[in-house]
């Protein structure tokens with residue numbers, strides 16, 4: 001049996017004739033959210049039987065859901081082979097009403113998806129890294145995380161969401177499947193999510209950043225930088241041995257990006273490790289000539305972590321320094337701090353609950 005969601009519409013139309021059936025199947029799944037092939041009423045019975053015998057389109061089973069006080073929802077999903085992954089729904093802004101109570105702006109959501117089961121990159125601050133790498137997710141397993149969460153939370157089809165490839169795994173280590181997932185997401189008969197709403201976040205695989213850029217998919221890029229010198233970055237992120245900071249910056253400078261958008265640099269701040277003004281000065285130099293936005297993120301300590309949450313005043317000084325040098329910078333409160341929103345934590349806890 002094959003996962004129907006692994007197929008782009010073009011691939012499906014090569015298998016299922018006449019070709020317009022592929023469009024109909026896409027609409028039933030992504031727009032009408034049906035649960036079974038029998039519900040695809042405009043397909044002939046023999047086609048439905050053929051699909052039933054050869055395909056499935058429900059690759060995820062919800063195992064656990066945790067809701068944070070800030071409204072973030074974290075999902076633990078089980079895949080067909082029993083492996084588990086995490087995804088997070090982050091409400092960015094609630095519905096907005098005018099003084100008469102009339103809805104003037106709909107709520108905005110971001111969905112953080114996983115791209116692999118486990119991860120090879122071994123970042124020292126990350127729980128996912130502890131379990132090592134298991135396997136790549138297929139395109140359909142990536143796509144279904146967003147589809148499932150939209151459905152589950154009754155987010156209407158027309159309400160576009162932002163997608164960040166920032167969950168478990170290094171998306172650029174799974175570039176072929178990622179690229180296919182991006183195409184499926186973007187399809188107008190599918191979820192119709194513009195590539196400009198999709199941000200690929202990488203630990204800094206410079207050669208893969210170049211390859212992603214060459215694919216010209218139109219997605220946005222985020223770099224998990226976290227340190228401004230190779231020595232510290234290597235300690236935090238072993239990938240830096242193969243791809244140092246200079247190589248990342250070079251790849252970023254070549255990356256095709258919408259003129260109105262910026263490359264995001266994620267900077268996980270840890271008390272006394274990377275939060276000094278000296279670090280801020282180096283960061284400004286590194287970003288010279290790049291249309292960048294820096295996100296300073298509070299480190300969310302987990303059990304056994306050697307790093308600590310930074311002091312708010314140091315975060316603010318760091319941000320103010322960057323802004324004084326005309327670098328766009330925001331402080332991001334770790335959403336879902338009470339549900340351990342750093343990737344891998346729900347999975348880790350669930351294992352403990354079961355033991």
Ligand code: SF4
Pocket residue numbers: 119120121122123126127128129167168169170203343
């Ligand atoms: S932080 Fe991301 S890239 Fe690093 S080990 Fe964790 S999942 Fe992998």
